Amino acid sequence: MSKHIFAKMAVQNIKSNRRIFFPYLLTIIGTVAGYYICLALGNDPGIMEMRGNAYVISMMNIGSAVILFFSAIFLIYTNSFVVKRRQKEMGLYSVLGMGKRHIALMLSVETLIIGAVGVAAGIGVGVLFYKLCLLALYKIVDFPVPFGFYVSFEMVSQTVLLFAVIIGFTLLSNLWTVMRFNTIQLMGSQKAGEKEPKASWLLTLIGIAALGGGYYIALNVTTAVEALAFYFAAVFLVIIGTYLLFTTVSIAVMKLLKRNLRFYYKSRNFIALSGMLYRMKRNAVGLANICILSTMVLVMLSGTVSLYVGTEDSIESRCPADITSTVVFKDEKEDMGGIVDTVRLMAAESGARVERTAAYRYIAFAAMYQGEGAFTTDSGNYATNSRGVFNIVVIPYDEAKELLFPELTPPEKGQAYMAWSRETRPTRMTIDFGPGGVMAFELLSMEKNFVVSYFANDLTETCYLVVPDASGLMAAYDAQASRYGDEKSHIRCEVRTELTKKDYETQETCRNYLFENLRDRLNGDGENRFMSLRVDGRESYRREVYTMNGSFLFIGIFLGLIFVMGAALIIYYKQVTEGYDDRERFKIMQQVGLSHKEVKSSVRAQILMVFFLPLLVATMHIAFDFPIMLLLLRLFSITDGLLVAKCTGAVFAVFALLYAAVYSMTAGTYYKIVS
Amino acid sequence: MVMLEVNNLKKVYTSRFGGNKVQALTDVSFSVEEGEFVAFMGESGSGKTTLLNILASLDRPTSGYVKLMGEDITAIPDSRLAAFRRENLGFVFQDFNLLDTFSLMDNIFLPLVLSGRNYAQMKVRLNPIARRLGIDDILNKFPYEVSGGQKQRAAVARALITDPKLILADEPTGALDSKASDNLLNLFDEINGDGQTILMVTHSVKAASHAKRVLFIKDGRIFHQIYRGQMGFEEMFQRVSDTLTLLTTGGEKDE
Numbered sequence: 001m002s003k004h005i006f007a008k009m010a011v012q013n014i015k016s017n018r019r020i021f022f023p024y025l026l027t028i029i030g031t032v033a034g035y036y037i038c039l040a041l042g043n044d045p046g047i048m049e050m051r052g053n054a055y056v057i058s059m060m061n062i063g064s065a066v067i068l069f070f071s072a073i074f075l076i077y078t079n080s081f082v083v084k085r086r087q088k089e090m091g092l093y094s095v096l097g098m099g100k101r102h103i104a105l106m107l108s109v110e111t112l113i114i115g116a117v118g119v120a121a122g123i124g125v126g127v128l129f130y131k132l133c134l135l136a137l138y139k140i141v142d143f144p145v146p147f148g149f150y151v152s153f154e155m156v157s158q159t160v161l162l163f164a165v166i167i168g169f170t171l172l173s174n175l176w177t178v179m180r181f182n183t184i185q186l187m188g189s190q191k192a193g194e195k196e197p198k199a200s201w202l203l204t205l206i207g208i209a210a211l212g213g214g215y216y217i218a219l220n221v222t223t224a225v226e227a228l229a230f231y232f233a234a235v236f237l238v239i240i241g242t243y244l245l246f247t248t249v250s251i252a253v254m255k256l257l258k259r260n261l262r263f264y265y266k267s268r269n270f271i272a273l274s275g276m277l278y279r280m281k282r283n284a285v286g287l288a289n290i291c292i293l294s295t296m297v298l299v300m301l302s303g304t305v306s307l308y309v310g311t312e313d314s315i316e317s318r319c320p321a322d323i324t325s326t327v328v329f330k331d332e333k334e335d336m337g338g339i340v341d342t343v344r345l346m347a348a349e350s351g352a353r354v355e356r357t358a359a360y361r362y363i364a365f366a367a368m369y370q371g372e373g374a375f376t377t378d379s380g381n382y383a384t385n386s387r388g389v390f391n392i393v394v395i396p397y398d399e400a401k402e403l404l405f406p407e408l409t410p411p412e413k414g415q416a417y418m419a420w421s422r423e424t425r426p427t428r429m430t431i432d433f434g435p436g437g438v439m440a441f442e443l444l445s446m447e448k449n450f451v452v453s454y455f456a457n458d459l460t461e462t463c464y465l466v467v468p469d470a471s472g473l474m475a476a477y478d479a480q481a482s483r484y485g486d487e488k489s490h491i492r493c494e495v496r497t498e499l500t501k502k503d504y505e506t507q508e509t510c511r512n513y514l515f516e517n518l519r520d521r522l523n524g525d526g527e528n529r530f531m532s533l534r535v536d537g538r539e540s541y542r543r544e545v546y547t548m549n550g551s552f553l554f555i556g557i558f559l560g561l562i563f564v565m566g567a568a569l570i571i572y573y574k575q576v577t578e579g580y581d582d583r584e585r586f587k588i589m590q591q592v593g594l595s596h597k598e599v600k601s602s603v604r605a606q607i608l609m610v611f612f613l614p615l616l617v618a619t620m621h622i623a624f625d626f627p628i629m630l631l632l633l634r635l636f637s638i639t640d641g642l643l644v645a646k647c648t649g650a651v652f653a654v655f656a657l658l659y660a661a662v663y664s665m666t667a668g669t670y671y672k673i674v675s
Numbered sequence: 676m677v678m679l680e681v682n683n684l685k686k687v688y689t690s691r692f693g694g695n696k697v698q699a700l701t702d703v704s705f706s707v708e709e710g711e712f713v714a715f716m717g718e719s720g721s722g723k724t725t726l727l728n729i730l731a732s733l734d735r736p737t738s739g740y741v742k743l744m745g746e747d748i749t750a751i752p753d754s755r756l757a758a759f760r761r762e763n764l765g766f767v768f769q770d771f772n773l774l775d776t777f778s779l780m781d782n783i784f785l786p787l788v789l790s791g792r793n794y795a796q797m798k799v800r801l802n803p804i805a806r807r808l809g810i811d812d813i814l815n816k817f818p819y820e821v822s823g824g825q826k827q828r829a830a831v832a833r834a835l836i837t838d839p840k841l842i843l844a845d846e847p848t849g850a851l852d853s854k855a856s857d858n859l860l861n862l863f864d865e866i867n868g869d870g871q872t873i874l875m876v877t878h879s880v881k882a883a884s885h886a887k888r889v890l891f892i893k894d895g896r897i898f899h900q901i902y903r904g905q906m907g908f909e910e911m912f913q914r915v916s917d918t919l920t921l922l923t924t925g926g927e928k929d930e
Contacts, residue, residue: 196778196817261794270788274776588772591733592833593761593786595754 006102010109013089019669020085023572024078025118027565028163031071032122034562036159037133038064038555040126043155044134046146052547056141059551067562072166074566079170081573083177090181104178108171115167119160126159127151133558140308141550142543197281199252207244214238215624222422223389225459227631234628238621239292245617246288250280268602271589275606279578283610286574291614293567295621297560298655302622302648303629304556307549307636309647314637315545318456319538320403321496322507323347325514326454327522328531329361329491332477336361336399336493342521343495343514350513352499352506359495360400362452363473364393365480365488366460373426373443375463377433377483390420391462392431393452394476398469403496404450410468416441417466419449421639429465436479441465449639453494454534457637490531504539511537549636564655568662571611575666578607579673586674607670611663615656622652678840678872679707679730684739686725686895699725700736701895707874712867714886715876716919722895723876724845730874731764731843732756744840761786765834765842769849771826773818779829780814786837797836804832808862824855831862835871842866844875848882860885880919884912891922898922 014021042060047053093103131149138145214237221227254277258264264273280287327339336359344357367375369388397410397417408417418429418441430440455462467473473491481488499506515535522530582603589599626648630641638644686700699722707713717723728734730741732748740747743763751759766772773782780801787797805811808828813821821829827847834842844863848856856879864885867873875886883889885908891899899918903911 195819265784265788265792265794265797267789267791270781270785274774274781278776585774585776588774590757591731591760591766591768591772593757593764593789595757597754598757 006106006109009106010113013106013110014113017082017086017089020082020573020576021114023569024082025114025121027074027078027569028115028118028167029122029125030565031067031074031562032119032159032163033126033129034558035064035067035071035162036123036126036155037130038067038558039159040130040150040152040155041133041137043152044150046134046148046150047137049146050141050143050547052141052544055548056137056551059555063555063559066559068162070562070566071163072169074569075166076170076173078569078573079174081577083174085576087181090178094181100178100181104175107174107178111167111171111174115164115171119163119167122163123156123159127156137551137554140554142546197251197277199255200248201252203244203248204252207241207247207249209241210237211241211245214241218624218628221628221631223459223461224631224634225389227628228459228635231628231632238295238624242291242295242617242621243285243288246280246291246613247284250284250613251277254280271594271602272606275585275602276609279606279610282577282581283574286570287610287614290567290570291617291621293563293570294614294618294655294659295625297563297567298618298622298648298652299625299629300556301560301655302644302651303633304549304553305651306629306633306638306644306647308553310633310636310638310640310643311542311545311549313640313643314456315538315542317451317639318453318545318637319536319541320453322499322502322538323497323511323514323535324453324538325495325497325518325533325535327493327495327518327533329493330529330531332474332491334491334529339493339522340495343497343518346514346518346521347497347499347510350510352501352510355498355500357495357497358403359493360395360403361470361473361491361493362393362395362400363477363480363489363491364391364455365476365484366390367392367431367463369463373429375429375431377431377436377480389460391455391458391460393455393462393464394473395452395464395466396468396470396473397466400466403494404452405446405448405466407448408446408466411444411466413468414440414442415444415468416472417446417464418443419446419464419466421449421461421634431476431479433479433483436482439476439479441467451639453536454492457635459635502539504543507537507539511535511540564658564662567659568666571662572666572669574611575607575670576673578610579670582670582674603674607667615659619652622648676709677706678709678711678744679874680742681705681730682740682742684726684729684741685737686722686729686734687737699895700729703739703892703895703897705890705897705900707872709872710867710870712863712873712885712887713875714883714889715874715892716878716880716883716889716915716922717892717898718923721892723892725895726892727843727845727874727876730841731766732760758790761789762837763840765837765839767827767830767834767842767844767847769846771818771823771830771850773826773830773833775818778815778817779810779821779825782818782829783814783833783836785833790837800836800838801832804835807865808832822855823851824858827851827855827859828862831859831866835866840872842871842873844873844877846877846879847875848877848879856882880912880916883915884908889915889918891918893922 038060041047042057042064047056050056090103093106094100098106130151135145214234217230217234217237221230254273257269258273258277263269325343340357340359343359344354347354347357365377367377367390369375369390375390375392395404397408401408401410405417411417416429418425425443425445427443428441429443430438432438450464452462452464467476477489477491497510499510518535519530519533586599586603590596594602626645629648630644633644682704684700684703686698688697688699689695703722703726715723715726725734729736729749732751735749740749742748748759773779774785777785783801783805784797787800801814802811805814808831810825810828810832813825818826818829827850847863848859851859860882863873863875867887873886875882877883887903889901890897891901899922901911901914901918906914
């Protein structure tokens with residue numbers, strides 16, 4: 001046979017199987033374009049110039065690696081589906097006298113055509129959409145957009161090469177299938193009877209336990225440290241739980257329902273239950289995949305959107321003034337006024353005009369929370385048990401009133417205000433310093449929480465204690481010093497400076513000048529009276545944090561789109577498979593005495609249930625994930641739970657709409673096949 | 676008493692844009708008495724499947740009518756058709772048409788469940804039928820677990836359980852080996868003996884020879900019919916076979 005005929009047959013096959021080839025082609029185009037865009041963004045010369053580009057570049061590098069990984073999975077999955085659907089066709093060729101070699105050759109030509117067209121079109125789409133994505137990225141990270149159109153030939157060739165490897169791999173697996181096959185098996189492969197699904201009670205229990213365990217962790221984590229430490233364990237458990245939920249738990253539940261004869265032999269439940277049992281068996285893994293992809297998209301997007309939307313708040317808590325400097329006293333008797341004067345003077349020296357400078361002191365030390373307002377200090381190792389470890393920050397009311405809590409009335413002696421991130425506040429608080437004695441306060445109620453900028457994104461939980469005046473501060477200092485000895489904490493001073501000009505350049509000059517010289521100036525000649533210090537400029541922090549949160553958001557949306565594409569693809573192929581399987585059943589049920597309408601509505605209900613179950617379970621996952629996400633977002637100074645809830649709700653709404661759209665588009669194919 | 680009356684039945688298939696017309700049935704008339712066992716024979720494309728589909732109310736004729744116990748089934752609105760089929764007709768198919776997602780018992784129950792019967796009522800009906808058909812010990816098996824003959828007996832049970840006026844069988848022995856075929860045909864004889872009316876479409880001379888009457892269809896017309904009368908099975912077999920030869924060698928209608 002001439003080579004020519006194989007090419008001709010291959011083209012003909014692709015045309016006549018377009019219902020299954022077209023989505024495969026789309027997958028290649030989508031993943032190639034996505035990978036190229038992400039890769040090229042990470043190497044864009046314009047972004048290299050951007051301040052804070054390290055965030056963008058590392059995000060894009062992670063993103064492109066993730067895309068490549070999932071592209072490989074999607075393409076292999078899609079390819080295996082295409083091959084399975086065409087087994088009968090290949091069997092027929094074999095019967096008609098084509099040798100395995102010929103079939104392999106034909107298949108290779110097909111794969112090469114699809115691969116070449118897909119990769120070429122993907123690169124085309126990628127190059128075209130690259131500029132659009134670049135504009136979006138610049139907009140999101142709040143950076144002026146450069147001109148020009150850029151195509152990286154290096155990245156194009158890298159993309160082509162990597163996808164050639166993936167497609168080559170699918171080709172090899174197809175050839176392997178052809179080599180192994182047996183004509184008779186292929187011809188009859190779709191007719192074989194299906195065993196009734198069996199529920200494994202052990203796996204069911206494991207599934208429920210894994211899911212419950214994951215949820216338990218999510219609900220019982222109280223600190224960001226724990227959230228960070230246990231997040232992956234929880235995710236792992238939930239993923240296992242999800243797979244088992246779809247594969248065995250669902251079947252076990254339906255089996256139980258089936259045993260209830262009164263329930264089972266109702267005309268509605270009868271057909272639905274038996275149908276669902278087999279549908280779940282056939283589709284469990286696919287549905288679990290859809291569910292996990294959906295959950296990933298939802299978590300990623302609600303997290304990154306909350307982060308981005310909450311950026312201004314996080315800037316406010318982390319950088320409450322144009323310039324915020326934190327100075328640590330080595331000698332607790334140091335005078336705060338001198339520091340304020342020095343900062344003001346130096347800010348002026350840097351060329352800025354100072355509008356206002358103010359400061360307050362505080363002391364921060366570690367303590368264990370014992371419940372009911374009781375804290376204890378312990379010289380033992382806090383690291384072994386992160387739960388209940390707090391930073392206690394003692395602030396004198398009279399110094400910090402204007403800056404932190406102008407609305408509070410002064411506390412009397414023995415009274416205090418307390419702020420922390422937990423839901424309820426005790427009415428009394430004690431700190432046991434061991435040999436340093438016990439401090440006890442009656443806690444006054446207050447409405448708003450406040451934050452000391454230094455602790456705005458600290459991992460450890462923080463408990464702010466507002467005592468009436470400096471004597472309380474000193475008492476706390478002495479008490480913890482006698483407890484911790486050489487490891488005692490020092491008193492710190494937060495100096496807030498407002499400048500008349502709010503622009504980035506002025507602030508940055510001032511910040512750099514302070515950062516380089518403040519310490520030496522305070523220490524004067526020789527004596528080391530002041531320790532480490534931090535100087536934050538609001539504008540420079542804003543730019544940095546927007547670059548960071550913006551690139552998070554960008555990559556979140558980008559990966560979200562890729563995952564949605566993957567989920568849509570699985571849904572589509574599942575619909576096609578279900579369609580072919582249902583066609584036969586549809587006919588029988590009508591002959592036995594179900595009207596066309598009844599059959600249609602029963603099947604529609606089942607199909608709806610099958611395809612919306614993943615969304616339902618994903619919603620459940622998100623609900624349980626929410627508290628842990630709140631804790632993790634705290635690391636990025638996002639503390640507004642309502643804001644996060646709103647963002648999550650919005651993301652969910654958009655996603656559910658998208659999901660429904662994908663469903664209704666693919667359902668069209670299903671009904672076309674069935675009727 | 677006349678159970679089924681078919682009068683001037685005509686069916687024309689038209690391609691979608693009206694270009695091609697195919698006359699599948701031309702002026703078919705016959706009637707079936709209660710308790711009869713009638714077989715339809717004919718070549719592929721002779722129109723017998725079209726006829727069966729119309730009798731089964733799965734398809735509607737272009738003209739003419741079909742009356743079952745005096746009710747014109749071609750005039751039943753679509754909305755009532757499914758219930759009508761469920762209550763009046765029982766089906767047995769060549770490839771059994773059992774749903775592979777149901778156990779044999781549930782397959783048999785299917786029409787009753789659809790009619791809203793409860794489990795106890797269904798069980799009462801099932802027991803004697805299952806015992807008679809010899810499937811009472813495999814009721815909990817699934818279609819893929821049993822033989823073709825067993826599947827077909829389950830399908831017969833499904834057809835019988837609604838106590839239908841008419842059983843319509845489409846090539847019921849088509850997918851069975853000769854032993855299973857014989858069993859099934861004997862079963863049909865027995866059921867028929869109890870007064871059940873059966874209409875069967877078949878290619879098999881042997882199957883047709885079990886019927887009390889055989890109608891031969893050619894090119895959409897009733898071509899010939901043989902009554903069994905007092906004939907024995909052997910003699911009936913010979914007559915059917917001869918007629919079929921005549922039919923396929925292209926003899927014109929001559930009787």
